[in-house]
Amino acid sequence: MTEKRKQEKTNTSNENKRAEGMKRRTVLKALAGVPVAGLLGFEILRKTNYEADKRKQIVRELGLDDIEFPKMDYGNAKPSGDLIRLGFIGFGTRARQLSHALGFMHPTDTESWKKRKLLNDWLQQEYLNVAITGICDVFDEHAQNGIDTASNKVRPGGDGAAALPVKRYRTYHEMLADDSIDAVLIATPDHHHARIAIDAAKAGKHIYCEKSVALKEDELNELYETVKQSGVVFQLGHQITQSIVFKQAKEIIKRNLLGKITLVETTSNRNTASGAWIRHLDAKGNPKPGNEQTIDWKQWLGEAPYAPFSADRYYNWTKWFDYDSGMIGQLFTHEFDAVNQLLRIGIPKSVMSSGGIYYWKDNREMPDSLHCVFEYPDKDLTLMYSGNLASSRGRGRVFMGHDGSMELGNNAIITADRNSTRYAEGIQSGVIDPSAPMISFNPEAGQIDAVSSASERYYASRGLTTTTVNGRRIDVTHLHVREWINCIRNGNEPSANIEMAYEEGIACIMAHQSYVEKRMVQWDEVNRKIV
Amino acid sequence: MKYETNYTKLQTYSLVLLRWLIGWHILYEGIAKLLNPDWSSLGFLQQAQGIMSGFAGWVTSHPTVLSTVDFLNTWGLIAIGVGLLLGICARTAAWAGAILVFTYYLTCPPLIGVEYARPVDGNNLIVDKTLFESIALVVLAVFPTSAVVGLDAIIQRLRTRRNGGVK
Incomplete structure (x- = not known):
């Protein structure tokens, strides 16, 4: 072996050594991201466990371990029965x-x-x-x-x-x-x-x-x-009780999460001409169509006292008591139905209404500011209604119990009461925070959202306009007519049946009568009549 | 896919750190969506304003398109996150990430007079953290590091060896 060849051999082995050394370092560097990924995996696991634990704690505290929400069959059923x-x-x-x-x-x-x-x-x-x-x-x-x-x-x-x-x-x-x-x-x-x-x-x-x-x-x-x-x-x-949130709220009430409910406050605020039932003009401010030649006025009046034809009466009929009972008939009816569907309160013992025409000083009879108090002494409950047509501030619909309150709109937000007996321990130990919603239902998610993060809390405080069934946005009125159609086919009772309608009708007539007669109106249960 | 770098150590590791942090964030975004069976991009897309609103409207009004977008988004985020974190096809992952995150920015850009019902993270005027992340990803794509720190180093070496040994 010549010196030159020896030298070459040494060089090669040195190079190989260097290459091997580089390989080890290369592999180590190449894999440097793996422990970082491992750390992420570990942290995700920790976070998931933490949230599951916290949720479990609240759910256990509230006795919701075995809660089951009705799954709707929406969208699954093929059209059945006859047309x-x-x-x-x-x-x-x-x-x-x-x-x-x-x-x-x-x-x-x-x-x-x-x-x-x-x-x-x-x-x-x-x-x-x-x-x-x-x-x-x-x-x-x-x-x-x-x-x-x-x-x-x-x-x-x-x-x-x-x-x-x-x-x-x-x-x-x-x-x-x-x-x-x-x-x-x-x-x-x-x-x-x-x-x-x-x-x-x-x-x-x-x-x-x-x-x-x-x-x-x-x-x-x-x-x-x-x-x-x-x-x-x-x-x-x-239609509002068709919302999936309503079915969840029903479960909350059934499980007595709010404790003894003694006050339910319902409200409706609006602040537009259309909201005050001034509707005879189109979007451009021109009169809507219709005259005595195209409208059968006699038939329109029906059994109501005679009044000469006017577009005002035809389009804005809600303003007059001959055709309607104003906010009671148009707005409070929904509120009553919502409360009655949840609490089955039935007909009140007494109703006292007051209000007046304070803003829309046109030719109307219906008040634009109206407040009604419905008493249910047998149920230890007061139902309040307050409506105003000159402010659009949202006041919600709130069920107030000793242990918690529930604001129910397009979502349900349940907050523990700071002086609750039932949650006293939970509040003391920090599991329950009475200053923030304890549970809210996200209709988009269809499950309990016990750990409400800032953004979830934010959503809960806003309303959603449609309900969500199995991930699809559905018009609640559609669900209501669908229920009716299904009942026609299978003979079941719809949710707003004649019993519910009767109770609601009586409550509304009592409230209206109280406003008109400026006195407290009572329900005579024995003779089943208003006195 | 072979590329040479002549960064200093400090330059390399600063870029690697940035890559890991963004990889971590994007991977967790994807996994969080995967772990939440009720997650949907519906709420985000409904808020869309500006040039993306037409597309977003089309997506939200077609349930199958929406679920496809949700699926692609979740797995896209996971793939990009893994790519950046472990340094596998990291340059492609960075470009893909830059484009994806930039579409998020375009969907809800913090422009003057444009308001969102969703809570906003911080005070933003035209520039927000989403835009930052997108541009940071561009930087990572332009200054690649995965051939040094990342599985791309091994991939590149294996490929070079197959093509005729170390040159």
Whole structure:
């Protein structure tokens, strides 16, 4: 071996050594990220355990270990049973909304919903296997809107959806006499509701009736008896209790998490002309259509005292007591239903109302500031209602108990009371913080959110406009009409049945009477009448 | 994929530290979404303003598109996070991350007169932490370190060896 070759060999082995050494270092450096990833994994595990523990602690403290929330079958059911043929009595704004809930939309609405990117969501709505085959309205334009809506082929169910001819009826009597109508939706001004519903029940038609159910006690009694005897499925037009949050709130009440509830406060605030029922002008400020030639005024008045035709009365009927009971009939009805569905309070022992016309000083009879106190001495409970049409400050709907309170809107926020007996230990030990919501229900999540982070707390304090079922946003009115349709098919009782409607109707008539007569109104339970 | 670096040690390790921190953040964002079965981008997308609002509206109005976006987003974040943290295809991960995070920024940019119902982290005017993160990812893509600290070092070496030994 020459010196040169020896030298080369040494060089090579040195290089190899260097290469091996570099390899070890390279591998070590290459893997340097692994322990960092391991640390992240460890921290994630710690965080998950911590949150699970904290949640478990609160859940155990509240006895919610075994809580189960009703899973809705929404969207799973295939359209079942026979096609149900529906007739609309009254086709104004509310009827348009009800049509949407049933799966029908006016062509101009389909266009605007498409532009607002809402149409696709709506087309995913469950197909109810119903057809609107009859429209009755005293105003030609509204009747035509109804026909166009019922005939529009752009709808959930697509081409498979039933397409039947749509007929216009001049009077609701004609519609009720027609055997090809199975069920009716009553969406007229309120003074017609009870009379039409009574006649519909007599004709054996199932009824979806918008609130208020009745303006007069004798009409309400007659309706109650007639529906009871006829066996038709009656649903009063409320929708908020269909929200998934309501079903969760029901569980909270059932488990007595709030302790003894002695006060429920309900409110409604609005601050617009439209919110104060001034609606005879369109968006551009021009008078809406309609005159004595196109509106059957005599039929519109019905059994109400005669008044000459005016667009003001036609569009803004809520302002007069002949057609409605103002905020009680339009707004408090929903509040009463919400509370009654949760607490089954029934008819109050007494009602005292007061208020006045303090802001909208037009020709109205209805007060724009109104406060009613409903007493339930047998249940140790006061229900309060306070409404105002000149401030839009949100005041919520709050159930107040000794151990906690629940604010219930589109979400439910439960806060422990700082002087609660039940949670005293939990508050002392720091598990429960009475200054922040103890539990909230996130309707988007559909589960208890016991550990409320800052952002979750924030969401809970806001409202959501629709409910979420199995991850889909659903219109609550759709769920309400769907329940009615399902009950027609399977003979079950809907949630806002005639019993609930009767209790609500009596409570509202008492509140209205108290305002008008400026005195406390009582319920005579023995003779079942208002005194 | 081979690239040479001539950074000083301090430069290298500063960049590696930045890569790890962003990798950690992005990986945890992905895993947190994976661990929460109720997570959805719906709320975020509903808030969309500006040039992304049309796209966001399209996504939210199609349930299948929304769930696809949710799936891709969650796993995309996880893949990018792992790439940055362990240094696997770190340059690609950094570019992908920069683009993804920049779309978040574009969806809800803190512009004057644009308001969001969602809680905002800190006080932001045009520039926010999302924009920072996106640009930091661009920096990481332009100044790669995974061939020194990261599994890319091994990958690169194996590849070089296959192509005819150390040169």
